[in-house]
Amino acid sequence: MIPENRVKRKARKAKKPCPCPSAPCIVRPRGQKERMNDKTIISRLSDQAARLAAHPLTSLFENEPQRMQRLSVQAPGLYADFSKQKVDETALAALLDFAEAKNLGGFFTAMRAGEPVNLSENRAAQHMALRAPEGETFKALGETISNTIAAERARMRAFADELRNGQRKGITGRAxxxxxxxxxxxxxxxxxxxxxxxxxxxxxxxDVRFAANLDAADINDALGGCDPETTLVIVVSKSFATAETLANARAARAWLVQHLGEDAPAQHMAAVSTNLKATADFGIQDENVFAMHDWVGGRYSLWSSVGLSVMAALNEGVFEDLLAGAAAMDDHALRTPVAQNAPLLSGLIQFWNRNFLHMKARAIVPYAARLALLPAYLQQLIMESNGKSVRADGTPADLVASPIIFGAEGTNAQHAFFQQLHQAPDPVPVDFIGFTQDQEHNPGHHQGVLANMLAQSRALMSGAPAPKDAPHKNFPGNRPSTTLLMEALSPFSLGALLAFYEHETVAQAVLCGINPFDQWGVELGKHVAMEVLSHLEKNTTEGMDPSTAALIERIAKP
Structure with a gap:
């Protein structure tokens, strides 16, 4: 396993661009011959799922002596054990054939080359460029972007160093x-x-505080107890027009002005945005505005200037180690055959679970209290990327790329939803995430955490029969899971883990022919909200449906 100490980031020779046409074939309308091949393999996969239905998971270990070796992968920063998934050598062979038919590896090569893989917006998806070692060349739609990334990263680093070292002052001269x-x-x-x-x-x-929700309690809690003289507000919005973000930014600006005067925003506010006019009108100096780019989506953007507050609040070099871990996983995803490629193989297995084993949900359970927010992060990454019913070519999707994602940290999760995982009629695949090192210097606690994680994955697989007089104690077992093991929760391993899930998400999208880089599904609610807000402000219900009209009237009552 790769050591968890800081890894020197060496430049790698960029892989040659995909020889496919501009915009890879796997997301363009496919020819009839390709579709026939797809259908043939899908039929094979359906047959394999029907065959495996008669075989419990435990029997697969008995029938396949090399199962652990075949279904375990060492990747940068993590070890992935897929052996408890409901797939065997024959089914896996059919999945690998489907990946080849879909040109899965070719898509990643085209994405690396900066091709317009985001077809609905005609954009590249170059989040990998944001964490690449200096010296590598990346392009977006033919335009070199590496120098721009390096320059912006240098600006971030200088700004963060000034904050961390107490050199950036507020309007009263305090750090x-x-x-x-x-x-x-x-x-x-x-x-x-x-x-x-x-x-x-x-x-x-x-100290870093966060405000996201439109509920005023969020921004009030974030500002509560802060000293305006030593507070910097960082507003992150690509367009500088996101309703919730602007509402909170206005509240923060008003708070600064109230305590420090009209000139305060110039020294007490920064932004991450592409809209320099809007940020200037808001009172933020151009030198305090950091760039975002249209070739990276929000849920893939933490590696960019979006991470400015993180870079400043963590020790020097930590953010760079995070990038190094993600870059190492990128290299693994780009250069490793699918059968030994941890994120792509995981994507194949999750595609199999959703479309052929008909498992509609997936649980993410990190056995680390400090990863309590990981399920929510992955919920957005996976469901916003892949929760779609139209293919990238505009035709209805006949395969599903995303299950319902939920989760919580272990061991807390065991006392919440594990009852359903063990005994409900619909099996739910689980991702168990654990760390081998005891970083809290409490061996008893750490061994207990690991024991619980391993026990839960074993119990879900093996189950236990009920006593004759207690049918409610039956545990059917035969419930699949993946275990991801890392040495420590370090910046490097965390970067590798998040990149693993990014690549897995993209792989599932490719297999289903959808675009994982747009999110049109979030737009309708925004437009309707503006319409409803107008009705609430005017206390009118004209044009509203009966239910919404009745609710508006109820809200308007004194």
Whole structure:
């Protein structure tokens, strides 16, 4: 396993671009011959699922002496054990054939080359470029972006160093030590996760608070107890027009002005945005605005300037180690054959679970209290990327790329939803995530955590028969899981873990022919909300459906 200490980031020779046409074939309308091949393999997969239905998971270990070796993968920063998944050598062979028919590896090569894999917006998806070692060349739609990334990263580093070292001052001359990070969705979940997960790497004297929700309690709690003289507000919004983010930013600005005067925003506010006019109108100086780019989506963006607050609040070099772990996983995903490729193989197995074993949900259970926010982060990553019913070519999707994602940290989760995992009629695959090192220096606790994690995966697989007089004590077993093991919850391993799930998510999208890089599903609710807000403000219900109209009237009552 790769050591968890800081890894020197060496430049790698970029892999040659995919020889496929611009925009890879797997997301363009496919020819009839290809579709026939798809259908043939899908039929094979359906047959394999029907065959395996008669075989409990435990029997697969008896029938396949090499199962552990075949279904375990060492990747940068983590070890993945897929042996408790309901798939055998024959079924896996059919899945690998389907991956080849879908040109899964070719898609990743095209994505690395900066092709417009985000077809609905005609954009590249170059989140890998954001964490690549200096010296590598990346392009987006033919334009070199590596120098732009390096320059912005240098600006981030200088700004973060000034904050961490107490050199950046507020309007009264005092050092800015409290950061209030305002964003939502991908502009919030990633940085919030990193700050909790990497708590042991926090820089002394730095404090970070977050506000995302439109409920005023969120921004009030974030600002509560802060000293305006030592507070810097960082507003993260690509367009600088996101309703929730702007509402919270206005509240924070008003708070600063109230305490420090009209000139305060110039020294007490920064932004991550592409809209320099809007940030300037808001009172934020251009030198305090950091760039976002249209070739990276919000849920893939924590590696960018979106992570500015994280870089500043963690010890020097920690953010770079996070990037190094993700870059190492990128290299593994790009260069390793699918059968030994941890994230792509995981994507194949989750595709199999959803479409052929008909498992509609998936639980994420990290056995680490500091990863309590990981399920929510992955919920957005996977469901916003893949929760779609239309293929990238505009045709109805006949395969499903995303289950319902939920989860919580172990061992707490065992006292919440594990009852359903063990005994409900619908099996739910589980991802167990654990760490071999005792970083809290409490061996008894750590051994207990690991024992519980291993016991739960074993119990879900093996089950236990009920006594004759107690049918309610029956545990059917035969419930699949994946176990991901890492040495320690370090910046490097966390970067590798998050990149693992990014690549797995993209792989599932490719197998189903959908675009994982847009999110049109979030737009309708925004438009309707503006319409309803107008009715609430005017106390009118004209044009509303009967239910919404009745609710508006009830809200309007004194």
């Amino acid at each position: 800015l030590r409290t950061l209030v990070h305002i964003g939502i969705g991908g502009s919030d979940l990633g940085p919030r996760l990193l700050m909790q997960a990497l708590k042991r790497y926090h820089a002394p004297g730095m």
